[in-house]
Amino acid sequence: MTDRPADGEVADSEVAGGSVPDVTRQVTRGAARLLEDLGCAVVTEFALANGRRADVAALAGDGQIALVEVKSGVPDFRSDAKWPEYLEFCDAFYFAVAPEFPRDLLPDGDVCGVIVADAWEAAILRPAPLRRLSAARRRAVTVRLARVAAQRLRALTDPRL
Template identity: 60%
Template sequence: MPAAAVHIELVFSRPATTLSVTRGAARLMADMGYAPLLEVGLPNGRRADVMALGPRGEIAICEVKSGLEDFRVDRKWGEYRPYCDLFYFAVAPEFPSDILPDEPGLIVA
């Protein structure tokens, strides 16, 4: 009798996904020569999930989205733009990235 195919889907909790994506985005920024910081308060009262200082003094902000619902209910990402030169969404591989706006960059971590 042939073995049946088994489909295993990994499901992470929202905090675990957030942590994993945040760490991945910070590691990518470091690999690109940036100095990443986590949970950085901004003058407008918002908090950047990942802010990174680039080798030429540029500032990048990564807004981590743990899932589709997180993106749908959180529309404050436009308020980060005045405080950075580069803006990215950072998401997990299973995130439906086609729903994200075109103008920010995308990090899949």
């Protein structure tokens, strides 16, 4: 017998708009498009120096770094305790969720911002508080972003990579 979701919750396998991987892909794409529309360079599935992986990393023209953690549903959010480990690698941290996600479950506005997204567009419902990175950390994350982006671009033209 499988666990059933509590009243008002949607099971991972029953997430509105598709399966969990589909919802994750859609919300990720929408959040990335939003950040690109705001002038950021975006890398998805970005590994941090502490071994964690941000779903979306964005580098703004002024050098600010935003990280986005995508949540496919309530069970995904409740089972994830690692997100505070992202805060030391960004100036702004967001959760990106589908429109039907119960946003009252997300941490307070003094910790993170909130992006609501589908596959085509997104909106920032709550701006993230800014926490300035030190110059050394900013340089390290920026270099890492540049290297990951360059390696991924190069891999498109050379199957050896």
